[in-house]
Amino acid sequence: MAGSVGAANTQSGSSVAAALALDGAFLLSPLGGLMVAEAVLGLLVWALIADTTYYLHAAYGWVMFVAIFFWIMTVIFLVIYLLQLHLKFHIIPWSLVLAIFNATATILYVTAFVTCSAAVKPTSWRQWDYNRRAAASFFACLVMVAYGASTFFSFCAWRGLGSNAATSQVTNHA
Numbered sequence: 001m002a003g004s005v006g007a008a009n010t011q012s013g014s015s016v017a018a019a020l021a022l023d024g025a026f027l028l029s030p031l032g033g034l035m036v037a038e039a040v041l042g043l044l045v046w047a048l049i050a051d052t053t054y055y056l057h058a059a060y061g062w063v064m065f066v067a068i069f070f071w072i073m074t075v076i077f078l079v080i081y082l083l084q085l086h087l088k089f090h091i092i093p094w095s096l097v098l099a100i101f102n103a104t105a106t107i108l109y110v111t112a113f114v115t116c117s118a119a120v121k122p123t124s125w126r127q128w129d130y131n132r133r134a135a136a137s138f139f140a141c142l143v144m145v146a147y148g149a150s151t152f153f154s155f156c157a158w159r160g161l162g163s164n165a166a167t168s169q170v171t172n173h174a
Helices: 002-019 024-028 030-050 059-082 094-119 127-159 165-173
Strands: none
Touching (some): 030 059, 030 094
16 A cells, blocks of 8 residues: 555656656757747847836837837747647647747837837937947847747748648648
8 A cells, every 4th residue: 555655656746747847859949049049138138228217218118118028928938838838738829829929029129129229329428328228229139130030930830841731731630
């Protein structure tokens, strides 16, 4: 009796560990690497702007909204894919959701990058604000490019990455 209780605890403990296992292969994929880069660079964008007097300039409100919103959403998607939660919810077309998310992020980061770059004034009375805003513009450009690359890779994943129609239908419904 005591042996069976210990065996049950071991089995339930290993099933919990297996359920929460991280998908290291995802981090090594182009899409996973780009998600990590988007999270890190997006954090730099909004942290640099938040450290300035952005509230005095209305344009930076939009940049802060885009940077923080897409940073939070990217971290959520990263956790979903790392913990393989996307495999548990089969009804959601994750590749399509990710393609739409990345395309939307790319378009809105283009507007945020242009807005941030146009609002940087070299004649600012606070030199550290100028430096931080210029750096934020640079990192916003990098995040915009990363989201553009993610859009390409997620679109390829959604379309099946060159597989024919017969194999894509069989694997999608299996």
